[in-house]
Amino acid sequence: MADRIRLGMVGGGNDAFIGAVHRIASRIDDQYELVAGALSSTPEKSRASGEALGLPRIYDDFKKMAAREARRKDGIEAVSIVTPNHVHFAAAREFLKRGIHVICDKPLTSTLQDARKMVKAVQESEALFVLTHNYTGYPMVRQAREMVANGEIGAVRVVQVEYPQDWLTIEQDFKQAAWRTDPAQSGAGGSTGDIGTHAYNLACFVTGLTATELAADLAAFVPGRRVDDNAHVLLRFDSGAKGMLWASQVAPGNENGLRLRVYGETGGVEWAQEDPNYLWYTPFGEPKRLITRGGAGAGEAAGRVSRVPPGHPEGYLEGFANIYSEAAAAIRAHRDGSPVPEGVIYPTVEDGLAGVVFVDACVRSSARNAAWIKLV
Numbered sequence: 001m002a003d004r005i006r007l008g009m010v011g012g013g014n015d016a017f018i019g020a021v022h023r024i025a026s027r028i029d030d031q032y033e034l035v036a037g038a039l040s041s042t043p044e045k046s047r048a049s050g051e052a053l054g055l056p057r058i059y060d061d062f063k064k065m066a067a068r069e070a071r072r073k074d075g076i077e078a079v080s081i082v083t084p085n086h087v088h089f090a091a092a093r094e095f096l097k098r099g100i101h102v103i104c105d106k107p108l109t110s111t112l113q114d115a116r117k118m119v120k121a122v123q124e125s126e127a128l129f130v131l132t133h134n135y136t137g138y139p140m141v142r143q144a145r146e147m148v149a150n151g152e153i154g155a156v157r158v159v160q161v162e163y164p165q166d167w168l169t170i171e172q173d174f175k176q177a178a179w180r181t182d183p184a185q186s187g188a189g190g191s192t193g194d195i196g197t198h199a200y201n202l203a204c205f206v207t208g209l210t211a212t213e214l215a216a217d218l219a220a221f222v223p224g225r226r227v228d229d230n231a232h233v234l235l236r237f238d239s240g241a242k243g244m245l246w247a248s249q250v251a252p253g254n255e256n257g258l259r260l261r262v263y264g265e266t267g268g269v270e271w272a273q274e275d276p277n278y279l280w281y282t283p284f285g286e287p288k289r290l291i292t293r294g295g296a297g298a299g300e301a302a303g304r305v306s307r308v309p310p311g312h313p314e315g316y317l318e319g320f321a322n323i324y325s326e327a328a329a330a331i332r333a334h335r336d337g338s339p340v341p342e343g344v345i346y347p348t349v350e351d352g353l354a355g356v357v358f359v360d361a362c363v364r365s366s367a368r369n370a371a372w373i374k375l376v
Contacts, residue, residue, distance in 0.1 A: 011083030013049035025320035108352025110187030137322030154265030190227030196247035
């Protein structure tokens with residue numbers, strides 16, 4: 001593709017898991033070319049990581065990168081920000097104010113104050129902002145959203161979503177564990193910010209509902225841990241529907257057990273991330289029906305983000321790639337001054353703000369013995 005979008009990256013050096021995921025996702029549909037980066041918090045590590053990737057342009061820090069790339073005729077058009085949470089706002093701001101599109105990892109920021117500043121920065125910029133809540137990119141998540149919107153389960157009554165893991169069941173001593181359990185880098189929420197925001201976003205994305213109140217009971221079971229590693233949250237939605245959310249990183253036997261169940265007046269749907277190509281649909285009083293990605297019963301919303309025939313697995317990387325490809329479609333439309341193509345969906349800065357509001361409310365509710373807190 002002659003007109004690949006020129007992409008930069010902030011964070012995501014050699015020892016960073018999520019940086020490699022973003023790089024792979026950006027190339028699956030051949031929409032981007034990574035040409036510049038400030039890949040680490042130190043110039044030495046940044047240069048070593050950039051050289052290992054063969055980047056044409058390597059910078060010591062994101063401020064120099066943003067300033068210099070904005071001056072180049074062949075400078076980057078978009079940047080991926082894949083740093084720990086506390087860097088998101090400062091890095092994004094530098095690129096947004098220069099009109100460079102931002103694709104940012106979740107959660108939006110580490111604090112609610114920075115989240116609100118990020119929204120303002122996006123509003124004042126001509127650039128697009130995309131948040132990588134990658135699970136919204138799965139075809140059968142899009143299928144579930146379409147079915148709920150079409151009234152195929154009736155008005156939503158009950159929403160149950162969970163995301164259990166076990167990798168922090170004991171104290172861990174490596175980079176990913178260190179920053180994710182450090183409130184100075186992750187924010188006040190541990191499991192709530194890291195995976196609870198995914199669960200919360202998924203519930204809202206599929207149902208189309210907005211949560212108005214929550215009551216949260218957070219725990220840090222590992223001695224000395226300064227952020228939560230388990231969360232039980234009750235939710236009240238604007239429509240009158242009720243919800244329950246469980247996020248845990250201390251649940252032995254669970255790897256990435258994101259699961260959503262939505263029950264309406266006339267039926268229900270159920271989806272699990274570890275078996276992502278299947279969606280269970282149960283009309284009330286009838287046998288369960290299995291809808292497969294690309295199979296009979298799958299609709300247009302799922303079809304437009306599927307790549308291979310049914311029966312061939314598509315999963316995590318492809319879901320991530322769908323967010324990048326949706327962003328590419330929006331960036332190309334922006335470049336041409338044309339409308340975003342019909343059906344293109346990606347998480348926005350407002351979705352990111354909602355996630356940080358969720359984390360903040362969970363922390364405040366738990367501190368008040370699981371009191372009900374309004375989400376504002």
